[in-house]
Amino acid sequence: MTPVDIAHKFATRLGTTLDEQAAQQLASIFVRQEVSKGETLLAEGQVARNFLIVEQGLTRQYYYKNGIEVTEHFCCEWEVVYCTDSMLMREPTTLMIEALEDGVVHNVPFDEFRRLCDESPQIMKLYVRLLEDGLVESLRKTDAQRFESARERYETFVRQYPEAARRAPGKHIASYLLMTPESLSRVRAGLL
């Protein structure tokens, strides 16, 4: 798949389109990266200078809260991984990115991307759609976490992210769902 194809795919997934010029502009800043299982793509304390488009594989974002690992998000094929806080605020990140499978991602340098936004209204629209999507999803997720039992949270997760539910290790799913691996095990066994 060529970078230009990837730019189009990225736009399409967000419900927008790019003409050839914009797609080429955007494609020109992609940095392809092959990643292997277990690899850290963004380490604690680094400033996130890129967001990532996942072409192949599965990533998770996680952080430490009182010493325990909490998974914040999974991304698989054609989803976009970004550490909002660090990237937008240019602060060292506490949210790390890890590859859970071998795969291929495309790094999009954020400063260059923002420069393209100023040059191309189509790319600006793409960015606005990305932010709007992120906001809607984030609010829906918060809502799901309120007032749902462990079992309901698991069921919602399987429905919404079937790929991650199938491919990610249980302990990460458990921390994503704010429950212990023991509780996840019981939910899956139908005991909770």
Place this chain on the structure above:
Amino acid sequence: MTPVDIAHKFATRLGTTLDEQAAQQLASIFVRQEVSKGETLLAEGQVARNFLIVEQGLTRQYYYKNGIEVTEHFCCEWEVVYCTDSMLMREPTTLMIEALEDGVVHNVPFDEFRRLCDESPQIMKLYVRLLEDGLVESLRKTDAQRFESARERYETFVRQYPEAARRAPGKHIASYLLMTPESLSRVRAGLL
């Protein structure tokens, strides 16, 4: 305070600036509204066609989950109230807006605002900043709700929103903090 002053204040709060022309363009679409305590500013099932800038007073956004009322957000002076889901997706809202005090708000019709975004890069920047802010705040809030005890959530809330903490009724603060009014009462008494 004139509409143009309000436009400037709005931009300043978001860390951007508007020149006179942009401020006047923006100000021209504001619709001033005096609100009284208990008044519903957006009812269930309506499509949110505006966002609001609060000049005076306190609002809350809330929805029903399994028949019980859950407060999602408070906004006081110079904060912006918007129902992301309904406004962006043009769907009937489940998230209602209510005034908790007598006050003054300025309605900003979203379609007109988006039209201004296409006309004025400064206003587009303002919108991007609004979305970015919303996203960062939403993610921080989600995080605060994970792994904090009732007491910690209350302490965080008081630190982050001292005005709302002082001015809003306890039962709404309790539902905002995902606890019962009884628990809030015990937290405040230092019993939890």
Place this chain on the structure above:
DNA sequence: TGACGAAATTGATATAAATCAAGCCATGTT
């Protein structure tokens, strides 16, 4: 101002999920 209804407090009990503690099952290694 007084009285009513809503909100806040306080106490007793119930419950979902965490924690603690083994044991089991895969997977990959020497």
Place this chain on the structure above:
DNA sequence: AACATGGCTTGATTTATATCAATTTCGTCA
């Protein structure tokens, strides 16, 4: 093939907070 290692399961116990119930306090309006 034996073994170690991490991940998953299962059971017993604990804990934070919800729920239920009974007062007390407060805000609002007649």
